[in-house]
Amino acid sequence: MKTRVPIFITAFVGIFMILKFFVVTPWVSAVADELVQWGVITLAFAIILGVLNLAKINLKAVVERKTDWPYKAILLFGMVFMMSVGGFQWHLDMRAEEALSALTALEASGAAPAAVAAAVAASGEAQARAATNIFNFAFTRIYTPLSATMYSLLAFYVASAAFRAFRAKNLHATLLLVAAVLVMIGRVPVGGLLQVDLSDGTIWRPLVWIQDWLMTWPNAAGQRAIQMGAAIGMIATGLRVIFGIERPYLKG
Amino acid sequence: MNRALTFLQSRAARLALAGAAIFAGATPAFAADETTRVLASRLGEVLPDLQLSDGITSATVGSAYRLLEDFNVVKLPVFVLLIFFVIFFFVLNRRVRKGGEVELRRLPGINAIEEAIGRATEMGRPVLFIPGINDIDDIQTLAGINILAHVAYIAAEYDTPVIVATRRSVVLTICEEVVKAASLAAGRPENYIPNNMRYLSDEQFAFTAGVNGIMLRERPASCIYQGCFYSESLILAETGFVSGAIQVAGTANVSQLPFFVAACDYTLIGEEFYAASAYLSKEPPVLASVKAADWLKLVIMPVMLIGVVAITISASLPAGSEWSLHLEEFVRLLKEIL
Numbered sequence: 214m215k216t217r218v219p220i221f222i223t224a225f226v227g228i229f230m231i232l233k234f235f236v237v238t239p240w241v242s243a244v245a246d247e248l249v250q251w252g253v254i255t256l257a258f259a260i261i262l263g264v265l266n267l268a269k270i271n272l273k274a275v276v277e278r279k280t281d282w283p284y285k286a287i288l289l290f291g292m293v294f295m296m297s298v299g300g301f302q303w304h305l306d307m308r309a310e311e312a313l314s315a316l317t318a319l320e321a322s323g324a325a326p327a328a329v330a331a332a333v334a335a336s337g338e339a340q341a342r343a344a345t346n347i348f349n350f351a352f353t354r355i356y357t358p359l360s361a362t363m364y365s366l367l368a369f370y371v372a373s374a375a376f377r378a379f380r381a382k383n384l385h386a387t388l389l390l391v392a393a394v395l396v397m398i399g400r401v402p403v404g405g406l407l408q409v410d411l412s413d414g415t416i417w418r419p420l421v422w423i424q425d426w427l428m429t430w431p432n433a434a435g436q437r438a439i440q441m442g443a444a445i446g447m448i449a450t451g452l453r454v455i456f457g458i459e460r461p462y463l464k465g
Numbered sequence: 466m467n468r469a470l471t472f473l474q475s476r477a478a479r480l481a482l483a484g485a486a487i488f489a490g491a492t493p494a495f496a497a498d499e500t501t502r503v504l505a506s507r508l509g510e511v512l513p514d515l516q517l518s519d520g521i522t523s524a525t526v527g528s529a530y531r532l533l534e535d536f537n538v539v540k541l542p543v544f545v546l547l548i549f550f551v552i553f554f555f556v557l558n559r560r561v562r563k564g565g566e567v568e569l570r571r572l573p574g575i576n577a578i579e580e581a582i583g584r585a586t587e588m589g590r591p592v593l594f595i596p597g598i599n600d601i602d603d604i605q606t607l608a609g610i611n612i613l614a615h616v617a618y619i620a621a622e623y624d625t626p627v628i629v630a631t632r633r634s635v636v637l638t639i640c641e642e643v644v645k646a647a648s649l650a651a652g653r654p655e656n657y658i659p660n661n662m663r664y665l666s667d668e669q670f671a672f673t674a675g676v677n678g679i680m681l682r683e684r685p686a687s688c689i690y691q692g693c694f695y696s697e698s699l700i701l702a703e704t705g706f707v708s709g710a711i712q713v714a715g716t717a718n719v720s721q722l723p724f725f726v727a728a729c730d731y732t733l734i735g736e737e738f739y740a741a742s743a744y745l746s747k748e749p750p751v752l753a754s755v756k757a758a759d760w761l762k763l764v765i766m767p768v769m770l771i772g773v774v775a776i777t778i779s780a781s782l783p784a785g786s787e788w789s790l791h792l793e794e795f796v797r798l799l800k801e802i803l
Contacts, residue, residue, distance in 0.1 A: 235544050238535050256600060256635055263634030263664040270660050281682055356668070363670035367696065370703040370728075378727035436719050439735040442762070443717040446739030447604050448550060449758040454607055458750045459742065461610040462601070462639055 220457040226252075227455030267292065295351060302348040305339075312339035392427055399424025549764055553757035561749040567756045574713055575744050577731035578612070579619055581687035581711045586623040591661070592616065593685035595701070596640060597692020597716070598632040598672060605717055606636060609692030610643055611742030612715070616689060617647035621656040628661045630679060632672040637664040673697040677704045690714040690729070691738065694721050702728035715741060772799050 226248050233245035271285040279285075316332040381387040398404040404420040411417055453459040561567055585592045594616055596609035613629065620627045627644060631637040641662045648657040665675035680688065681704065688705040690698070690712070698714075698721040705712045706728050714725035715733030725732045733741055736758070743751040779792035 231547075235537055235540055236535055237537050252602065256602075256633075259633075259635040259638070260667070261634075262638055263667070266634070266637060266662070266664040270663060273660070284678065356671075359674075360668065360670040363674055363700065364696065366700055370699045374699060374703055374724065374727040439719050439722070441765075443719070443735035443739070445758045445761055446736035447717065448547070449754045450608050450739045450742075451604050452550070452554075453751060453754050454604070458748075458754065459611060459746075461607045461614065461643065 216460070216463055219463055220460065223462070224455055224457060227451075231455075264292070295348070298347045298351055302343075302346060305343040305345075309336070309339040309343040312336040395420065396424045396427055546761060546764070550757055550761050553760040554754055557753035557756050557760075558750050561753050567749075567752040569740065569744055569752065569755060572733065572737055572741065572744055574715065574731040574733040574737060575741055577711075577713050578616060578689060581689065581713055581730075582616065582619050582623055582625060584711050585620075585686035586625045588686040590684055590686035591626040591628050592620055593628045593630065593676075593679060593683075593688045593705075593710070595630050595676060595688075595690045595692065596636060597690075597694055598669060598697065599693040600633045601635045601639060603693050605693035605738070606633075608739050608742060609715070610636070610639060612689075612691045612745070613640060614643050614647050615742070615745040617644040617656075618651050621648040621651035621653040624653060624656060626656065626658055626661055628663065628679060628683065628685060630663050630665055630672075630676050632665065632667060632669070634664050637662060669695070669697060673700050676701055680704050680708045680710065684708055685710055688712045690716070690725070691733070691741075692716065693718060694725075696721075699724035699728060705729075768799070772796055775799075 229241070229245045229248055232241050268289065271289050273279075274285045275282050275289065312332070312335050316329070316336045319329050319332045375393070379386070379390045379393055381390050399420040399422075404424070405418050407418065407420050409417045409419060450459070454461070557567065582592055594613055596613055597603065597606050599606050601607070617627050629637075629640045629644060631640060641659070644662065645654075645657045648654050663675075663679075666672045677700065679685070680701075685708075688701075688708075688710045690701060691714070694701070694714075694716050695718070698716070698718075702712060702714065702725055712729040713731045713733075714729040715738035716722065716725065717735050717738055719735070722732065722734055726734075740755045740758075743755040775792045776796045779789045779796065782789040782792075
């Protein structure tokens with residue numbers, strides 16, 4: 214029972230997803246869309262599990278003063294801080310919305326001008342408070358720059374990885390090096406400076422042409438071969454999971 | 466029961482007639498546009514006895530097009546390939562169960578996983594496993610978790626701890642269960658350490674920073690990346706390289722493969738990554754499914770070859786010649802069908 218029910222659910226959902234892909238009957242799409250919604254809701258709730266795991270592991274390390282505990286303390290502080298300011302922001306937004314609704318209701322009911330003026334002031338105050346938005350400040354001024362810093366590290370890592378990959382150790386590596394150099398030069402403005410005037414009056418840029426040829430034909434052919442193999446492998450793995458032949462989600 | 470049987474028979478008869486009508490008609494039904502389909506369907510209703518060709522009436526053709534209305538005809542080739550795959554799978558599965566052997570090509574990347582765990586054991590350091598950054602609804606994550614089961618089993622046999630870092634909490638829960646079960650199966654339940662199962666962050670680069678921190682502070686001897694990765698692939702692999710770890714990667718994301726190939730010791734490329742769990746498990750149905758995928762490629766390859774030869778000959782002939790036009794039309798039809 215413990216294994217049969219999950220396998221049945223997987224097969225049921227999987228078969229509906231396959232049906233949705235091939236059949237355009239409305240009721241099939243409706244059921245499949247509903248199942249997708251359930252999946253999205255379930256996954257959204259699972260974030261609680263992640264928060265609990267994060268708190269359990271890092272709190273223990275901080276309390277026991279394990280190696281590098283200050284990093285873990287900063288992580289926990291960041292998590293609690295963002296959750297708090299997010300909650301506070303939500304509260305402020307709600308208050309602003311309530312004040313605006315109250316003002317609209319007063320105006321509609323034809324209340325005394327003094328009462329309307331007081332409601333306008335209250336609403337303005339609530340809107341101003343909501344606009345201070347600490348959550349957005351923390352997100353755009355702290356998280357986004359940090360994230361961009363991580364991403365920009367790629368520039369250095371690409372250089373170091375390319376340096377190792379392009380060592381001409383054997384024939385294959387030499388071919389890779391030559392192709393890479395041609396593509397790199399052909400793709401930058403300096404690559405277009407080498408020009409040949411043809412007899413019919415047109416200009417031929419050999420480096421640009423070579424990089425274009427390399428990317429359009431050999432590179433695209435290689436990529437498509439890998440993609441097609443991967444697609445067939447994906448179908449095989451998907452069917453194995455749907456029909457319960459392979460059950461990674463049930464290994465416990 | 467009888468009513469159900471009659472219904473199925475009538476459905477089968479309509480399908481057979483539809484097939485006959487499609488092959489007898491000048492325009493293949495799946496290549497016809499929406500207007501043609503609607504017109505054919507209406508014609509069948511209004512003038513059912515109209516003879517379109519030998520033995521084919523408008524009612525038959527209308528019936529065929531009505532059936533096709535429920536079906537996404539653009540995806541018909543995929544459906545046909547799926548049917549082929551299922552047939553191949555059943556044939557091969559039966560053969561394997563009867564004692565037939567299915568031989569799989571040796572994958573150096575898979576052998577390297579055991580090597581990597583052995584190295585971690587010798588050095589007395591942990592193994593770091595990352596099942597990609599996507600959620601459990603991604604097939605690559607499922608394939609990665611399959612490999613994790615084997616990694617955790619071997620690591621438990623060698624008494625080596627496994628650290629699993631995830632970006633999604635559902636993936637974490639499943640990884641916990643997988644590692645726990647593998648350690649138990651290897652006879653070393655104590656090898657499952659709850660604190661080594663870590664959810665880091667849902668944010669892509671916060672997760673990447675977290676994994677880099679684990680690599681540089683805890684110095685795992687081996688880093689195994691199996692799953693769906695995006696731009697963080699090179700950041701992870703290069704940090705792993707700097708930390709001196711032996712690295713084995715596997716992904717079906719074509720754009721990330723060059724990074725892994727450049728920075729890791731071994732890489733499972735595309736299909737190899739999906740076949741890895743079959744290679745490791747050696748279970749008959751799983752092996753049969755991998756072989757069925759190979760057979761499916763044998764079906765696809767001749768069609769591709771015919772198309773390549775046809776378009777190459779067409780391009781070599783003088784532009785606008787009769788044969789060139791015929792071949793171009795043939796390739797166009799082939800593309801439409803496939």
